[in-house]
Amino acid sequence: MTTQSEKRNQRIVAITRDQQMLDGTAAQIAEIIKHPSHVIHRVCQGNRQTVGGWTCRYLNDIENDSDVYNYMVEYFDSASKPVHT
Structure with missing residues (x-):
């Protein structure tokens, strides 16, 4: 579990x-x-050097959203978890 x-x-x-x-x-x-x-169009996990190799999340122009980091990390948390069927 990520803190x-x-x-x-x-x-x-x-x-x-x-x-x-x-x-x-x-x-x-x-x-x-x-x-x-700063209007964000896309969010990627990683850094400038690795960004091309990471999954990117396209956003619908999230602007001035103080909760945006929660949105980002929740997406990446869910993307990295195994899917239970």
Whole structure:
């Protein structure tokens, strides 16, 4: 089970609508994108060097959402868990 602290420290790359790459922990990215000029188009797990090899989550222009890091880490948590049938 991932702790809240581990989730906040998960490495994330957020790609803005104008193709800027914001690289940092989930918590750092959540703080950065509260700023109105950063509209996130896509979120990837990893860092700038590995982003091409990671699954990316396309977002519907989440903007100024203080809970966005929760959304991101929940997605990646669920994506990495085995599916029970």
